[in-house]
Amino acid sequence: MARGVYIHIPFCHQICNYCDFNKFYFKNQPVDEYIEALDKEMELATKKYPESFKQIETIFLGGGTPTALSPQQLVKLLELIRTYIPMSSVTEFTSEANPDELSEAKMRALFDGGVNRLSMGVQSFDQELLKKIGRTHSNKHVYETIALAKKVGFRNISLDLMYGLPGQTMAQWKDTLEKAFALDLPHFSAYSLIVEPKTIFYNQYTKGKLHLPTEDLEADMYDVLMNQMEAHGLQQYEISNFAQAGFSSKHNKIYWENDEYAGFGAGAHGYLAGVRYSNHGPLKKYMETVNAGELPIVYEHVVTENEKREEQMFLGLRKIEGITHTIYEEKFKESMHVRYRHVIENLVSEGLLEDDPKGIRLTRKGRFVGNEVFQQFLLED
Template sequence: MARGVYIHIPFCHQICNYCDFNKFYFKNQPVDEYIEALGKEMALVTKKYPEHFRNIETIFLGGGTPTALSPEQLDKLLTYIHAYIPMSSVKEFTSEANPDELSAAKLQVLFDGGVNRLSMGVQSFDQGLLQKIGRTHSNEHVYETIALAKQHGFHNISIDLMYGLPGQTMAQWLDSLEKAFALDLPHFSAYSLIVEPKTIFYNQYAKGKLHLPTEDLEADMYDVLMQEMSLHGLQQYEISNFAKPGFHSEHNKIYWDNDEYAGFGAGAHGYLAGIRYSNHGPLKKYMDAVFAEELPIVHEHEVTQAEKREEQMFLGLRKTEGVMHSIYEEKFNEPMNAQYEQVIEKLESEGLLEHDERGIRLTRKGRFVGNEVFQQFLLED
């Protein structure tokens, strides 16, 4: 049974230098036809798996940039969503947004269409760093847009921040955190820069032209992040996410709980009926398939029981509550120690994991090397 729905809007008015998601410049793209194709894909998938869409808890509009669409295009998209996704059990409906694209008209369309959470890509409050990473908004855009969103009834608002950016200093990071806290928002996500292939930054890095903070400075930035979030009353509930009580991202928790979700759109990924799949990325291939009444899937993989166990561990350990013994045993009909006793003991002895009668979780030390810990749970067959 799917718990969530992800819908990919791959259009941007500006391409960020670090972004490796499936995206296209908005200008001269078949945006209206793409939205129609999304409606057709939703119709095809919900018809094929009707039983998987009975208890959808979350919907997430991601990208790209959903707010690159016009108010009319957003309204059409939301009409399709309401036509094909049962809304009665949906408790969280998020849209990603750029601070310089959210007009009053778009906010009204989103609010009227049931969106009740905004996730805004701020990244930094330093204008020089914003230019380096390819962002076009200003701090004034952020302040004005958040105020406007609150006026339109949006109170569940999150912003993304980034650290480890090219040339970023600790003073710049502290200043961004201070300005972020002044907004008095209930949720923050904060990510270290990862230089991904097929990005502008990757090309610069390969040429030796991308000057990044040292690993020690990046670790110090993460340490400061955790301290400051705690001091400002925000609970760290996942490696990169912090919230006031009651404002956790329910959609992202579906991923970390290793539960199923549907993915719609060009380049979208999903996990339905035990199968992980990805759609065609190129717009033409995606739309040609859908308009031919075919699912636009380019790759699918039936997840084995061993892979499900591994995913349960390395996804669940991203959460500060960790992996619960009761949930693991309910899913796999065996205790966690049946597969992972030696791994857990080793990581505990290194001070990277801790456990109690409820489950296992990363220690504070373990959060700094999370990926190295997760790799320990990828057992050889």
Template sequence: MARGVYIHIPFCHQICNYCDFNKFYFKNQPVDEYIETLGKEMALAIQKYPDHFKQIETIFLGGGTPTALSPEQLEKLLGLIRTYIPMDSVTEFTSEANPDELSEEKLQALFAGGVNRLSMGVQSFDQTLLKKIGRTHSNEHVYETIALAKKVGFHNISIDLMYGLPGQTMAQWENSLAKAFALKIPHISAYSLIVEPKTIFYNQYTKGKLHLPTEDLEADMYDVLMKQMEAHGLQQYEISNFAQSDFSSSHNKIYWENDEYAGFGAGAHGYVAGIRYSNHGPLKKYIDAVNKGDLPIVYEHIVTENEKREEQMFLGLRKTEGVLHHIYEEKFNETMLTRYRHVIEKLVSEGLLEHDTNGIHLTRKGRFVGNEVFQQFLLED
């Protein structure tokens, strides 16, 4: 049964240099038709899986940039969501946002439409770095937008930050953190830059024109991040996420707990009825498929039992609390040690995992090499 819903809005007024998500320049795109198609896709999915949408807990508008839409388009989209998605059990409704796109009118449309959490792409408070990564907002946009959001009624506000950016110094990173803490918001996500294929940065990297911080400096930035977050009362609940009590992201926890969620929109991914799937990315293919009365799925994979175990481990270990024994046993009708005793003992001896009566979790040392730890839990068929 799906616990969450992800809805992809693939339109942007500006394409960031690091972004590899499915996205299109807003101008001259069939935005209104796309919104109508989203409603049709939701109706088709609920028709196919009627029992899987009865207890939706979270909804997440991602992109692209949902706030690239006009207030009227946002109202239309949110109305369709309320029409097709049962809202009775929804406790968290998030929208991603760009600081320079959120007018008071858009904020009011989001709030009136049921959105109760904003996730804002700030990335840096250094204007030079913002220009390098292709962002168009200023610090003033961030301050003004957050003040407006609080005025409208939003209390659950998160921002994204990035480190390991081209040419970024420790002083720039520490300055961004200080400005983030001054906002007095309850949640901050912080990610290291990953140079993905099919991005502007990837093209620069392959030509030797992208100059990144050293691995040691990036590790030092992560170390400073964890120390500063703790000092300012934001607890680390996942490798890259920090929050005050009761403000952790419920939607993202669905991913890390390896539970099911529906994905709607061009290029969206989902996990329903034991099947991971992805939708057509090109707008025309997505819209045409739905208009023919078909779900716009281009790829499906039935997740095997071993794959479920693997995902339970390496997704769950992203969380500070780690993987709990009783949850693993409920899902797989076996103990974690039955399957993974030797791996766990090895990683504990290396100081990368801690194991107690509740379960297993990364040590502070293990957080720096999380991907290496996760790979140890892959099973051979």
């Protein structure tokens, strides 16, 4: 049974230099027709998997940029979501947002439509860095939009921040954190830049034109991040996420706990009935398929038992609380130490993992090399 629903809105008024998500420049795109196609996809999926949608806990609008839509388009989108998803069990409804796109009309459309959490892509408070990464907002946009969101009624607001950006200094990173904390918000996500293929930054990188901070400086930025979040009363609950008590992301926890969720929209991914799947990315192919009465799935994979174990380990270890022995044993009817004893013992001896009667978790040292730790839990079929 699915716990969450992800809905992809692949339209942007500006394409960021680091973004590798499925997205399209907004101008001249069939946005209204896309919303109608989403309606048809959700109808098809809820009919095929009726049991999976009875107790949805979270909904997440991602992109692209959901707030690229007009107020009227947002109203229509939120109405169709309520048509197919029983809202009585939904406790968290998030929309991603850009600070320079959230007019009061859009904000009220979201709030009145059931959205109770905003995830805002701020990335930096340094205007020159923002230009380098392709962002169009200013600090003034951020301050005004957050004040407006609070006026409309939003209390659960999260900011996305980035470090390890081209040419970024420690002084710039500390200044961004200082300005972020001054906003007195309950949640922050902070990610190091990853240069992904098919992005503007990747093209610059392959030509030797992208000058990134050293690995040591990036690690120091992460260390400052963790220290400053703790000093400002925000608990780290996942490698890249920090929150006041009661404000951790319920939707993202579904991913980290390796539970099922539905993905709707062009290029969306989902995990239903033991099958991971992805949708057609191109708009034309996506819309043609659903308009023909078929789910727009381009790839499906039945997850094997070993893969479920692997995913449980490398997703669960992203959480600061780690993986409890009880939950693992309930899912797989065996102890973690049956398959992973030597791996766990080696990582504990290296100071990267803690192991106690409650469960296993990354140490602070382990958080700096999380991906290297996760790879140790891959099994051979």
